[in-house]
Amino acid sequence: MSTATSDVGEAAxxxxxxxxxxxxxxxxxxxxxxLRMRSILLGHVTVTSTEVSPCSVLGARHxxxxxxxxxxxxxxxxxxAASSTLSGSAGVMLSPASGMVSSExxxxxxxxxxxxxxxxxxxxxxxxxxxxxxxxxxxFEPFLDVTERGTxxxxxxxxxxxxxxxxxxxxxxxxxxxLGRLVTLSLLLSQPHPWSEEIRRSxxxxxxxxxxxxxxxxxxxxxxxxxxxxxxxxxxLSVRALEAGFRQHVGTSPMAYLHRVRMAxxxxxxxxxxxxxxxxxxxAQRWGFSHYGRFAAEYRRRYGISPADTxxxxxxxxxxxxxxxxx
Numbered sequence: 001m002s003t004a005t006s007d008v009g010e011a012a013x014x015x016x017x018x019x020x021x022x023x024x025x026x027x028x029x030x031x032x033x034x035l036r037m038r039s040i041l042l043g044h045v046t047v048t049s050t051e052v053s054p055c056s057v058l059g060a061r062h063x064x065x066x067x068x069x070x071x072x073x074x075x076x077x078x079x080x081a082a083s084s085t086l087s088g089s090a091g092v093m094l095s096p097a098s099g100m101v102s103s104e105x106x107x108x109x110x111x112x113x114x115x116x117x118x119x120x121x122x123x124x125x126x127x128x129x130x131x132x133x134x135x136x137x138x139x140f141e142p143f144l145d146v147t148e149r150g151t152x153x154x155x156x157x158x159x160x161x162x163x164x165x166x167x168x169x170x171x172x173x174x175x176x177x178x179l180g181r182l183v184t185l186s187l188l189l190s191q192p193h194p195w196s197e198e199i200r201r202s203x204x205x206x207x208x209x210x211x212x213x214x215x216x217x218x219x220x221x222x223x224x225x226x227x228x229x230x231x232x233x234x235x236x237l238s239v240r241a242l243e244a245g246f247r248q249h250v251g252t253s254p255m256a257y258l259h260r261v262r263m264a265x266x267x268x269x270x271x272x273x274x275x276x277x278x279x280x281x282x283x284a285q286r287w288g289f290s291h292y293g294r295f296a297a298e299y300r301r302r303y304g305i306s307p308a309d310t311x312x313x314x315x316x317x318x319x320x321x322x323x324x325x326x327x
Contacts, residue, residue: 001037001038001039001040002036002037002038002039003036003037004034004035004036004037005034005035006032006033006034006035007033008024008025008026008033008055009024011024011033011035011052011055012024014035014037015035015037015050015057015060018037018039018046018048018114018116019057019060019061019062019101020059020060020061020062020063021059021061022057022058022059022060023057023058023059024055024056024057024058025055025056025058026053026054026055027053027054027055027056027104027105028053028054028055032053033053033055034051034052034053035050035051035052035053036050036051036052037049037050037051038163040162040163040176041176042176042177042179042180042183043121043176043177043180043181044117044118044120044121044180045115045116045117045118045121045179045180045183045184046114046115046116047113047114047115047116047159047162047163047183048113048114048116049071049111049112049113049160049163050111050112050114051072051109051110051111052105052110052111052112053105053108053109053110054105054106054107054108054110055104055105056102056103056104056105057102057103057105058102059100059102060100060101060102060103061099061100061101062094062095062096062098062101062116063096063119064096064116064117064118064119064122065093065094065095065096065116065117065119065122065138065140065187066093066094066095066114066115066116066117067091067093067094067113067114067115067144067187068086068091068092068093068094068103068112068114069086069091069112069113069114069115069144069146069156070086070087070088070090070091070110070111070112070113071111071112071113071160072107072109072110072111073087073105073106073107073108073109073110073111074086074087074106074107074110075087075103075104075105075106075107075110075112076103076104076106077092077101077102077103078101078102078103078104079094079098079099079100079101080098080099080100084142084143085106087107089145089146089147090143090144090145090146091144091145091146092142092143092144093140093141093142093143093144093191094142095137095138095139095140096119096137097137097139113156113159113160115159115183115187117180117183117184117187119137120304121180121181121184122138122184122187122188123137123138124302124303124304125181125184125185125188126138126188126195127302128260128263128264128267128302129185129188129189129195129199129202130195130198130199130202131202131251131252131256131257131260133301133302134195138193138194138195139193139194140191140192140193141191141192141193144191151186151189151190152186152187152189152190152191153190154186155182155183155186155187158179159179159183162179174271174272177271177272178272198251201249201250201251202250202251202252202257207245207248207249207250208245208249210235210236210237210241210242210245211235211242211245211246211249211250213234213235214231214232214234214235214237214242214245214246214254215250215257217231217234217235218231218254218257218258218261219261222258222261222262222265222287222288223262223287223288225258227255228242228243228253228254228255231254231258232254242254262287262288262289263287263298263299263302265287266283266284266286266287266289266295266299266307267299267302267303267310269283269286269287270283270307270310270311271310273311275311275312278311279308279311280292280296280306280307280308280310280311283307283311284296284307295307296308
């Protein structure tokens with residue numbers, strides 16, 4: 001969606017639709033004003049590019065997790081008593097705990113990219129990476145540096161290309177939902193937060209080669225293995241050695257990791273399937289969950305929504321917190 005206006009009141013209305021109730025103050029003495037917004041909805045992720053002349057935007061609330069990145073010009077962002085002046089490759093990471101946010105667009109031509117990720121989605125994706133739900137919201141390192149090469153930087157470039165493509169409306173909704181998840185995962189893997197080290201451990205970083213091989217084998221073919229003995233034989237270890245390696249370097253057992261990967265596979269299949277062509281029970285059985293009741297209960301704990309509602313595209317409710325805390 002793309003829209004533009006030269007009216008300050010209309011600009012406030014447009015921005016309020018994205019960031020909650022805001023006030024816009026024109027900073028130009030001659031009264032001229034310009035705003036252009038382009039946005040795209042990627043499932044539970046909203047990406048917006050805002051080009052605006054010098055002004056102040058007061059009182060925005062970010063109830064979601066939001067990346068705020070100037071692409072052109074200089075912007076001063078204030079949250080509570082803290083403020084940052086941003087330009088070039090420097091951005092900020094806003095969370096639901098940031099409260100009221102104000103911004104001053106200082107340059108003659110400012111362009112800001114915001115990526116708003118619904119809280120339920122981000123915290124469910126983090127729980128999936130960890131293998132357990134989280135007890136509190138995620139507090140990211142606030143400073144965002146996109147000069148460093150990494151997954152999130154590449155994802156940003158992809159988002160800019162999608163925003164600029166006039167054929168975007170022709171893209172299948174499943175592709176947009178997958179892209180939204182990619183954005184969320186790349187942020188969780190790239191921007192520091194209290195669970196970053198636990199994610200590294202759960203992925204086997206620094207683990208011996210046989211443990212990494214077992215992780216890769218499970219990721220590539222989670223339906224191939226039925227027992228821990230089969231996984232151990234596949235990588236040439238004893239069951240005891242494999243389980244000890246997983247406990248030390250992954251923080252869980254081989255079968256628990258296999259279960260987690262299968263659950264994630266079922267979740268992705270439910271999101272991308274058509275309810276007219278399959279059922280939640282069939283998807284559960286396809287991924288090796290023979291007892292649907294237990295599968296559905298665990299699925300709801302992980303994703304805040306039932307398998308059937310995921311298939312029907314109903315929005316998630318906030319994920320219930322467990323007792324785990326970051327290591």
